[in-house]
Amino acid sequence: MAENDSKLKLLGTWASMYAIRVKIALNIKSLEYEYYEEPSEGNSELLLKSNPVHKKNPVLIHGEKPICESLIIVQYIDETWPSRGHAILPSDPYERAIARFWAAYIDEKWFPTVKDIGWAAWGEGEREEAKKAAMAPVDEGSVLLEEAFGKCSKRKPFFGGDQIGFLDIAMGTTVRWLKAFEKLWDVEILSEAKTPALLKWADNFCSHPAVKDVLPETEQLVEFALVIAAKLRAAAAAPPPK
Amino acid sequence: MAENDSKLKLLGTWASMYAIRVKIALNIKSLEYEYYEEPSEGNSELLLKSNPVHKKNPVLIHGEKPICESLIIVQYIDETWPSRGHAILPSDPYERAIARFWAAYIDEKWFPTVKDIGWAAWGEGEREEAKKAAMAPVDEGSVLLEEAFGKCSKRKPFFGGDQIGFLDIAMGTTVRWLKAFEKLWDVEILSEAKTPALLKWADNFCSHPAVKDVLPETEQLVEFALVIAAKLRAAAAAPPPK
Numbered sequence: 001m002a003e004n005d006s007k008l009k010l011l012g013t014w015a016s017m018y019a020i021r022v023k024i025a026l027n028i029k030s031l032e033y034e035y036y037e038e039p040s041e042g043n044s045e046l047l048l049k050s051n052p053v054h055k056k057n058p059v060l061i062h063g064e065k066p067i068c069e070s071l072i073i074v075q076y077i078d079e080t081w082p083s084r085g086h087a088i089l090p091s092d093p094y095e096r097a098i099a100r101f102w103a104a105y106i107d108e109k110w111f112p113t114v115k116d117i118g119w120a121a122w123g124e125g126e127r128e129e130a131k132k133a134a135m136a137p138v139d140e141g142s143v144l145l146e147e148a149f150g151k152c153s154k155r156k157p158f159f160g161g162d163q164i165g166f167l168d169i170a171m172g173t174t175v176r177w178l179k180a181f182e183k184l185w186d187v188e189i190l191s192e193a194k195t196p197a198l199l200k201w202a203d204n205f206c207s208h209p210a211v212k213d214v215l216p217e218t219e220q221l222v223e224f225a226l227v228i229a230a231k232l233r234a235a236a237a238a239p240p241p242k
Numbered sequence: 243m244a245e246n247d248s249k250l251k252l253l254g255t256w257a258s259m260y261a262i263r264v265k266i267a268l269n270i271k272s273l274e275y276e277y278y279e280e281p282s283e284g285n286s287e288l289l290l291k292s293n294p295v296h297k298k299n300p301v302l303i304h305g306e307k308p309i310c311e312s313l314i315i316v317q318y319i320d321e322t323w324p325s326r327g328h329a330i331l332p333s334d335p336y337e338r339a340i341a342r343f344w345a346a347y348i349d350e351k352w353f354p355t356v357k358d359i360g361w362a363a364w365g366e367g368e369r370e371e372a373k374k375a376a377m378a379p380v381d382e383g384s385v386l387l388e389e390a391f392g393k394c395s396k397r398k399p400f401f402g403g404d405q406i407g408f409l410d411i412a413m414g415t416t417v418r419w420l421k422a423f424e425k426l427w428d429v430e431i432l433s434e435a436k437t438p439a440l441l442k443w444a445d446n447f448c449s450h451p452a453v454k455d456v457l458p459e460t461e462q463l464v465e466f467a468l469v470i471a472a473k474l475r476a477a478a479a480a481p482p483p484k
Contacts, residue, residue, distance in 0.1 A: 053347060053386060065336055072342045079335035093321035094307055100314045105295060144295060 004080055006063030008033035011047050013040070015224050017173035018070035019058035020214055024169050025077040027210035029084040033060075071103055074169055086163045095152070096166075099159070102148050103170035110141035111174055114181060114189065121185035122229060135187060139194060145171065146195040153197075157204045164208055172205040173215075180221035246322055248305030250275035253289050255282070257466050259415035260312035261300040262456055266411050267319040269452035271326040275302075313345055316411055328405045337394070338408075341401070344390050345412035352383035353416055356423060356431065363427035364471060377429055381436060387413065388437040395439075399446045406450055414447040415457075422463035 008026070010033050012019025026033055038044055038057050050059045050066035060067045060076070067073050078088040090096045117138065120130035152159045152167060159167035178189045190199050206215055250268070252275050254261025268275055280286055280299050292301045292308035302309045302318070309315050320330040332338045359380065362372035394401045394409060401409035420431045432441050448457055458466075 053351075062336070067336070067339045067343075069343055069346065072339050072346070075342070076335050076339040079338065093318050094304070094309070096321065097309045097314050097318040100317070101309075101311055104311065104314070109295075 009036060009061040010034070010058060011036045011038055011044065011050065011061070012058040013038045015216055015221060016057060017177055018056075020173045020216075021070040021169050022058045022060055022073050022077070023214040024164070024173070024210050025074045025088060027214065028086060028088060028164070029077055029081045031077070031081065031084070071107070071166075071170060074166060078166075087165075088160075088169070089166050090160065098148075098152060099165065099167040099170075102145065102152075102159075102167050105141075106145070106170050106174065110138070110145065113137040113141060114174070114178065117181065117185050117187060118229075121187075131185065131187060138189060142189060142195050142198070146198050149197050149201060153201070158201065164205060164210065168205055172202070172211065175202045175206060176215050176218050176221055179218040180225055183218065183222055184225055251278060251303040252276070252300060253278045253280055253286065253292065253303070254300045255280050257458055257463060258299060259419055260298075262415045262458075263312040263411050264300045264302055264315050264319070265456040266406070266415070266452050267316045267330060269456065270328060270330060270406070271319055271323045273319070273323065273326070313349070313408075313412060316408060320408075329407075330402075330411070331408050332402065340390075340394060341407065341409040344387065344394075344401075344409050347383075348387070348412050348416065352380070352387065355379040355383060356416070356420065359423060359427050359429060360471075363429075373427065373429060380431060384431060384437050384440070388440050391439050391443060395443070400443065406447060406452065410447055414444070414453065417444045417448060418457050418460050418463055420444075421460040422467055425460065425464055426467055 008031060010019070010022055010026070012022065012035065014037060023035075036044065036046070038047055043055055043057075046061075047057060047059060048055060050061060051057075051068045054068060056068075058068075058070055058073060060073045062076075062080070067076050074088060090099055113134070117131060117134045120134040121127060123130060148167075149159060153161065156162050158164050159171065164172065175190075181187070182189055188194075190202060192199060205211060250273060252261070252264055252268070254264065254277065256279060265277075278286065278288070280289055285297055285299075288303075289299060289301060290297060292303060293299075293310045296310060298310070300310075300312055300315060302315045304318075304322070309318050316330060332341055355376070359373060359376045362376040363369060365372060390409075391401060395403065398404050400406050401413065406414065417432075423429070424431055430436075432444060434441060447453060
């Protein structure tokens with residue numbers, strides 16, 4: 001197991017829900033790591049060298065080996081240190097398949113529809129109507145995730161049962177961003193009326209010991225999103241580069 | 243292990259590279275299954291019930307449990323029957339992370355660029371120039387995959403070493419489609435000049451005992467693609483539905 005003792009470095013940005021997934025997995029396993037905050041514009045040399053394909057954070061560097069893509073990193077951490085902390089992936093292969101299915105659904109289908117609300121809320125024309133239309137697929141997805149929570153958690157506090165697991169990490173790292181978007185765009189994504197179980201779960205997740213110190217505050221994300229939006233607007237208004 | 247003996251049903255379509263991935267994994271583990279060919283238009287009742295979220299094949303039904311998404315199904319099969327046939331995922335967590343990384347790259351980045359050549363080859367205007375532009379990201383990706391093959395295979399015949407593994411299945415099920423597209427669009431995707439190792443690997447893969455009987459012939463895919471393209475053209479030319 002000597003190799004597993006190699007140093008861990010995490011390259012991330014404070015606001016990235018993907019980097020936060022890795023921080024939570026490392027916390028669950030009580031692993032020490034050096035954290036490197038990536039520059040707010042562009043990428044560090046180390047990141048470009050470590051993830052030349054996607055040029056994105058997070059990257060976990062274990063000894064000399066870079067591992068990329070947040071959910072792949074979380075699985076790597078769980079598989080490399082199976083006996084530290086608690087298991088992140090369910091032990092049952094079917095439950096594991098279900099957790100992977102919903103985690104992919106969140107990243108590839110649902111969260112993109114959440115981000116689309118922004119185009120409606122900050123776009124041209126009939127914003128209220130556009131926002132309403134943009135909320136339809138988000139609500140549809142939230143209801144599916146509410147049902148998935150019921151089935152996965154089996155009346156326990158987390159998707160993973162008594163402890164936070166793979167799907168908690170995948171979904172839970174969206175929560176503060178959801179709250180920021182709710183404030184920014186005056187919408188309701190998780191609510192007592194539509195997703196009562198997820199609303200309670202979100203509170204449980206955000207106050208979990210492996211989570212609470214690595215989540216950014218909603219207000220910080222609101223400010224950050226406003227800065228990004230202003231930059232995007234300025235770029236759209238500027239003449240195209242020659 | 244009684245539960246693992248439950249009956250297996252696979253819902254797929256003969257031309258789907260995603261369904262073929264599951265057939266290969268089932269072959270590697272010498273598992274018997276009932277195969278249900280989905281209708282060429284629309285989906286069966288059983289598919290809609292089993293995969294209400296994505297409404298797509300393949301779905302593997304194990305006893306009463308449906309598992310969706312090809313790469314998740316392949317992992318499920320490997321994890322449920324670890325001691326049958328050979329291991330599909332590498333045993334080393336880092337090698338496993340690398341296999342997952344490139345499999346996701348193929349599905350999310352590279353293969354979509356391959357399909358984009360079709361828009362150029364069958365589109366309006368300067369087709370040769372458009373095709374050349376569309377080939378640039380495909381070639382860039384092929385070279386990355388050629389390098390990945392060198393690193394993963396360690397001079398052995400497959401990404402998985404001496405045996406076909408997870409990444410062989412993910413990449414290998416594109417091969418006959420690549421050949422069909424090369425014929426249809428008069429392009430070269432894998433070639434002696436650009437990707438000599440992958441070209442040789444593709445032959446090894448397609449003649450592997452777990453693979454050779456479940457791959458469609460290139461000519462069948464060419465004909466199938468022409469039918470689909472004709473339908474798409476007719477739909478585009480038709481007046482929009484009221």
